[in-house]
Amino acid sequence: MTEFPDLPSEVRAFRQRYPEVRYVELICLDIPGHFYGKRYPIDMLEKVAAGGPLKLPQNCVLLGAQGGLHPIGDYCFHDGDPDAPRRLIPGTLKPVRWEKQLMGQMLISSDGTDAPIEFEPREVLARVMQRLHARGIRPVVAFELEFYLFDRALKDGLPQYPRDPLTGDADDQPNLHIERLTRYSEVLHAMVDTAREQGVDANVITAEIGPGQFEINFAHCDDGLRAADQAALFCRSTRGVAMQHGYRASFMSKPYLDAPGSGMHVHVSLYDAAGNNLLNDEGQQALRHAVAGCLELLPHLMPVFAPNHNAYRRYGSRVNAASRASWGFEDRDACIRIPDSDGRNLRIEHRLAGADANPYLVLAAILSGMEYGLDNKLQPIAPLNEDRQSGIDFATDMLSAVAAMESHAVVKEKLGAEFVFVLSENKRHDHLDFMNEVSAREYRWFL
Incomplete structure (x- = not known):
């Protein structure tokens, strides 16, 4: 995996190599093992890589096998569905060629942020690894x-x-x-x-x-x-x-x-x-x-x-x-x-x-x-x-x-x-x- 000195340089290198890419999907795995996320214009990704905010609803992680939300404790229906910070995972910005239009994708996670989600799968593994x-x-x-x-x-x-x-x-x-x-x-x-x-x-x-x-x-x-x-x-x-x-x-x-x-x-x-x-x-x-x-x-x-x-x-x-x-x-x-x-x-x-x-x-x-x-x-x-x-x-x-x-x-x-x-x-x-x-x-x- 190619190493870059920082996230902005990774995004700039990607844009230079794939100038036709307009959108990048920022994706993360939920508990059942499905990807969720958002599709960002690539110029907005540069702003996130430079330190701009990246937030998604915390409860995306709680999705069921068919994508619906379950009433789990105070989550989902009694907590106001708050946002939680995510970060870009360095080295994971790659092209997506199986779509009709060339796109990009990049992994994101709450682990390593100021407020990691305790039940996010990548955060669970990160704690064990630490x-x-x-x-x-x-x-x-x-x-x-x-x-x-x-x-x-x-x-x-x-x-x-x-x-x-x-x-x-x-x-x-x-x-x-x-x-x-x-x-x-x-x-x-x-x-x-x-x-x-x-x-x-x-x-x-x-x-x-x-x-x-x-x-x-x-x-x-x-x-x-x-x-x-x-x-x-x-x-x-x-x-x-x-x-x-x-x-x-x-x-x-x-x-x-x-x-x-x-x-x-x-x-x-x-x-x-x-x-x-x-x-x-x-x-x-x-x-x-x-x-x-x-x-x-x-x-x-x-x-x-x-x-x-x-x-x-x-x-x-x-x-x-x-x-x-x-x-x-x-x-x-x-x-x-x-x-x-x-x-x-x-x-x-x-x-x-x-x-x-x-x-x-x-x-x-x-x-x-x-x-x-x-x-x-x-x-x-x-x-x-x-x-x-x-x-x-x-x-x-x-x-x-x-x-x-x-x-x-x-x-x-x-x-x-x-x-x-x-x-x-x-x-x-x-x-x-x-x-x-x-x-x-x-x-x-x-x-």
Whole structure:
């Protein structure tokens, strides 16, 4: 990512390179993982970059899964809907090529302002990162995201398999064959190229097992906030590029009941200021402590890892999505996999989150679990390599998951009590909205 000495120079350089750009979208991720923001004329962006005010309603962060506001405590309907300051995230001003007219976009956040929003996802992660940095711990992070391609048009509201660009047939034969990358190479390469232009260090492309399912990996990043920024921006650009090429891309956790779900896999290692891998300490006992902390907190963090009703359908499926909290060496059935590596690169791969989870919150939850395990020198349950039945139960429905999270003292300490309250209420109201419709199946069963 190009570094600039200050924000005004970044904006000036962008305008010189893209003189035809008239508007820039200033965007930020809400709790369910959707972008909100405003579209600014680019000359107004120069004023903001020079120190002008940038404010958006505080309650944008509280939007539900469908974009509506929920009555959460005194927020939204009893607080006057106040504005809150935001700041521009340096290095994130990039072109948007998937719109009909060339535009720009730039990330914004309340973290680092005079009045950060306690429950904003990026601020939640920023607090966790600050706590670790104060202790001399530097996380190195790499995201991997699975997604499906569908035909752009829905049929009776349901997704259709994507059409093979070479044959025109529906891609209904799930497999891992390299030829699938060849057939879809035009759209996949455009996704990677566009992501890189957004500052996302995307690299390896894999054809996954599901029909029209793929995975794209990112390089390891020594800035946790930037790693999560990249994951969020990748989802946005991938959807845009897919539409350009006649497809619909989705990070929905479980679009097909009879095919694998899509996961967000997060690789995390911890280093000290001298570059030593802390997980390798004490003959790798530190690794076991970190794993144990993640496993102990995992059942109380499910609303983060599985942010909607569909996400819970992924657990217990036959392909690489566990139904209990578990770990193992080189074991993809485990929630926490330890890839084979030397001591320098020792890391965990946290595989539980759905691909549509909020990357800031997922990373904050993982790091908090690792920190908790290291601080208390916890010992994990047996790995799956030793006992295939090893595991800790976790909730597989939204209301039970919220109940397990909202009263847990350690989770509130690590992520913030106000955030836990807001997230729990947000998910509870989403559940009520989701249930507020009589489905065709109900008529078939009960009419």
